[in-house]
Amino acid sequence: MSGITRKCEMKTEGCEMDLTRIIEPLCSWYDRSKRDLPWRKDQDPYHVWVSEIMLQQTRVEAVKSFYRRFLQELPTVEDLACCEEDRLMKLWEGLGYYSRVRNMQTAARQIMEEYGGNFPDTREKLLKLKGIGAYTAGAVASIAFNEPVAAVDGNVLRVITRLEKDPRDIMKQSVRTEFDRRITEALEKTCGGSVTSSSFNQGMMDLGAGVCLPNAAPLCGKCPLASFCSAHEAGVEMDYPKKKAAKPRRIEGRTVLLIRDGDRILIRKRGKKGLLAGLWEFPNPEGHLEPEAALSFASGLGLEPVHIRALAPAKHVFSHIEWHMTGYEIRVASLGEEAEPPYVLIDEEQVRREYAIPTAFSAYYNWLADHRQNTEQDV
Ligand code: SF4
Numbered sequence: 001m002s003g004i005t006r007k008c009e010m011k012t013e014g015c016e017m018d019l020t021r022i023i024e025p026l027c028s029w030y031d032r033s034k035r036d037l038p039w040r041k042d043q044d045p046y047h048v049w050v051s052e053i054m055l056q057q058t059r060v061e062a063v064k065s066f067y068r069r070f071l072q073e074l075p076t077v078e079d080l081a082c083c084e085e086d087r088l089m090k091l092w093e094g095l096g097y098y099s100r101v102r103n104m105q106t107a108a109r110q111i112m113e114e115y116g117g118n119f120p121d122t123r124e125k126l127l128k129l130k131g132i133g134a135y136t137a138g139a140v141a142s143i144a145f146n147e148p149v150a151a152v153d154g155n156v157l158r159v160i161t162r163l164e165k166d167p168r169d170i171m172k173q174s175v176r177t178e179f180d181r182r183i184t185e186a187l188e189k190t191c192g193g194s195v196t197s198s199s200f201n202q203g204m205m206d207l208g209a210g211v212c213l214p215n216a217a218p219l220c221g222k223c224p225l226a227s228f229c230s231a232h233e234a235g236v237e238m239d240y241p242k243k244k245a246a247k248p249r250r251i252e253g254r255t256v257l258l259i260r261d262g263d264r265i266l267i268r269k270r271g272k273k274g275l276l277a278g279l280w281e282f283p284n285p286e287g288h289l290e291p292e293a294a295l296s297f298a299s300g301l302g303l304e305p306v307h308i309r310a311l312a313p314a315k316h317v318f319s320h321i322e323w324h325m326t327g328y329e330i331r332v333a334s335l336g337e338e339a340e341p342p343y344v345l346i347d348e349e350q351v352r353r354e355y356a357i358p359t360a361f362s363a364y365y366n367w368l369a370d371h372r373q374n375t376e377q378d379v
Contacts, residue, residue, distance in 0.1 A: 013165045013166075013167050013230075015164055015165070015230060016164060016182075017163060017164055017228065017230075018186075019160075019182055019183055019185075019186035020186045020189050020190050021228060022163070022225050022228055023186055023187065023190045023191075023195060023200050024190065024195050025224045025225060025228075026199075026200055026203040026204065026207065026224055026225060027194065027195045027196065027199040027200050027203060028194070028224075029203060029207075029224035030199045030200070030202055030203030030206060031194060031199060033206070034202065034203075034206060035060075035206055035209075035210075037051075037060065037064070038051075038064055038067055038068060039051035039067060040202075043143060043144045043198070044144065045119040045121070045140050045144035045145070046076065046077050046119060047071065048139065048140050048143045048144045049104075049119075049132075049136065049140050050067060050070060050071065050104075051063065051067055052135075052136050052139045052140065053100050053101075053104060053131075053136065054066055054067055054070075054095060056097075056100070056136075057095060057096055057097050057100070058095055058096075060209065066094065066095055069091065070091055070092075073087075073091055074091070076117075077108045077111050077112065077117060077119065078108075078112060078117055080104060080105055080108040081105065081108035081109045081111070081112045083105065085278065086354065086355070086356065087354075088101060088102075088105060089101070089278070089279060089280075089356035090354060090355065090356045092356065093356040093357065093358075093359075094359060095359075096358070096359050098276065098277070098278070098279060098356075098358070099131075099277070100131060102278075103130045103131025104131060106130040106131070107129035107130045107131055107132060110128075110129050110130060111129070119140075119144070121141070121144075121145045121147075122141060122145070122147060123137045123138055123140075123141040123147055123149045126140055126141055134152065134176075134180060135151050135152060135153050136151075137149075138150050138151035138152070138180070138201065139151040139201060142187075142196075142197035142198050142200075142201045143198045143201065143202060146191075146196055146197060146198050147197060148184065148187035148188045148191045148197045149184050149187065149197060150179065150180045150181075150183035150184045150187065150197075150201070151201040151204075152176050152179050152180045152183065153205075153208075154170075154208070154214065155204050155205055155207065155208025155209070155212070155214075156179060156183070156204050156208070157170040157175070157176065157179065157241055158170075158208060158212055158214060158240070158241050159204060159207060159208060159212045159225070160179055160183075161231075161240045161241040161242070162212065162218070162229060162230075162231040162232070162237055162240045162241070163225060163228055163229050163230060163231070164230055165230040165231050165234065165236070165239075165240060166240065166241070166242075167240075167242050168242065169242055169243060169244045170241040170242065170243055171243055171244055187200060207223070207224075207225070211223050217237070217238060218232075218237050218238075220232045220237065247320075249317065249318070249319075249320055249321055249322045250320065250321050250322070251321075251322050251324055252286065252321055252322070252323050252324070253286065253287045253288045253323075253324055253325075253326075254284045254285070254286060254287075254288075254323050254324070254325045254326075255284060255285050255286075255287065255288060255289040255293075255294060255297075255325070255326050255327065255328070256282050256283075256284045256311075256314075256325050256326070256327040256328075256361060256364045257282060257283045257284065257285075257294060257297065257298065257327070257328055257330055258282055258311070258327065258328070258329045258330065258364060258367075258368055259282075259283060259298055259301075259303065259330045259332060260329065260330070260331055260332070260348070261331070261332050261333070261334050263347055263348055263349070264345045264346060264347055264348065265282075265345070265346060265348050265351060265368070266282070266283060266301075266303075266339055266343050266344075266345060267280050267281060267282060267343070267344060267346055267351060267355065267357075268280070268281060268283065268342045268343045268344065269281075269342060269344075275318065275321070276358045276360065279356055279357070279358050280351075280355045280356060280357055281357065281358065281361060282357075282361055282364060283297070283301075283343070284325070284361075285297055288324075288326045289326070289328075291308050291310065291328065294308060294328045294330065295308055295330065298330050298332065301339070301340060301343065302340060303330075303332040303333075304332055304333040304334070305330050305331070305332050305333075306331050306332060306333055307329075307330070307331040308328050308329070308330050308331075309328065309329050310326070310327070310328055311326075311327035311328060311329060311363075311364060311367055312327070312363070312367075313325060313326050313327070314327065314363035314364065316359070316360040316361075316362075318360070323360060325363070325364075327363075327364050327367075329367075329371070348368065348372070352369070
């Protein structure tokens with residue numbers, strides 16, 4: 001137990017409750033009302049892992065189709081370990097945070113080399129794999145192997161801080177570590193029979209997604225933990241969790257250029273390090289270029305622009321940066337047989353099929369798909 005055991009009335013802010021009390025009610029609620037999700041058809045650790053990594057960045061509904069496609073193409077850890085880079089990036093297209101799938105491939109190779117292809121079956125071993133942190137290790141260990149360990153994510157932080165009216169900043173690692181330890185201790189004491197760490201952790205996920213909501217009033221009338229909840233008792237559910245305001249993101253201006261000659265388009269591969277490393281992109285010089293400057297940029301690549309048209313502005317939000325983009329379609333006389341490296345000329349249909357273009361460019365990528373026929377205008 002922690003050094004500070006806050007035994008006090010429920011109405012007092014920050015009372016530490018005995019978490020063993022919530023485990024059985026949450027497990028039985030989960031067993032009655034769990035969501036039917038594709039990755040819950042079995043307890044295969046590879047399936048659990050893939051779904052958990054995808055769910056860290058994308059809504060459940062959207063993940064379903066990505067998950068099915070990913071497993072259809074790469075049904076085993078070995079397939080993931082051996083997958084060629086561009087194909088892997090293409091499979092992850094639309095999910096963003098490409099470093100996550102690169103880490104998954106490194107981890108898959110570790111599993112092949114260090115564990116003979118058998119998925120490590122404890123949280124401790126899982127934590128040694130590239131890209132697997134406390135939450136994912138806890139989720140895989142509990143769901144696939146029923147190890148009594150916590151999987152503390154934003155849902156758990158929200159639910160527990162509301163249950164206890166805990167005023168601490170949930171962005172602090174010390175708070176997460178404490179919750180992890182307390183939940184793990186409670187699971188170790190309680191699990192057995194139908195009360196499992198798998199049901200508890202997935203119950204927290206479902207409770208956070210459908211009842212104890214992050215951005216709307218929680219549906220306390222449907223909550224299996226309402227009778228334990230200090231915030232609900234005091235009618236202050238929305239005051240928790242407490243979270244220090246994040247630093248404002250850095251704004252970067254970009255000008256995205258769709259440089260085309262008939263059916264082909266100019267793209268290039270980004271460098272091996274930094275934002276969107278190793279992915280394909282449309283040329284996107286910094287700043288908001290006027291049409292003349294955009295044409296000069298194209299001329300500087302040795303091209304002969306003949307038409308330009310302005311495209312709608314777009315915005316993409318990364319974790320610490322926002323791109324505010326202007327865009328142009330530039331038609332050129334002919335792109336010739338080959339482009340100057342690092343640029344390459346690719347048939348637009350082939351880009352769609354084989355090249356991973358990051359979601360940051362999706363406004364322009366989608367525009368391209370809608371404008372296959374030339375409806376250009378002179379500038
Ligand atoms: S009672 Fe309401 S605020 Fe408390 S855990 Fe349940 S849904 Fe969340």
